[in-house]
Amino acid sequence: MDRLAEFMENASKDDRILPTHISLFAAICCMKKDENSEGIKVTRRELMRYGCIKAISTYHIILADLQAFGYIVYKPSFHPIKGSLVYLT
Structure with missing residues (x-):
């Protein structure tokens, strides 16, 4: 599945x-490009666009929820070009 x-x-x-x-x-x-890759390289701008999320505060709340609920592990990079990593659990 x-x-x-x-x-x-x-x-x-x-x-x-x-x-x-x-x-x-x-x-x-x-955003997962490589099936063999563990981490998914993401940027806030792309995730908000693809997820149809307009408010940055909503994005951060939902991202934190998904991590707190155990669906993802989020590793921020704080670099606007490199992007952060998300691991699906």
């Missing part, structure tokens, strides 16, 4: 998950 389908199965049983969480997780999955 692919990661998005697995997430959707788990999210359907998790009352904490909102549509915004699903949107951001799907955006992360869309």
Whole structure:
């Protein structure tokens, strides 16, 4: 089962998950280029665009939620060009 389908199965049983969480997780999955790679290189700008998230504060809240709920591990780089890494758990 692919990661998005697995997430959707788990999210359907998790009352904490909102549509915004699903949107951001799907955006992360869309950015995964290499199937063999563990980490997914992401930037806030791309994730917000792909996830249709308009507010930076919402992005940060949802990203923190996904990590707190155990769906991802987020490793920020604080570098605007290098991007951060996200690991799907």
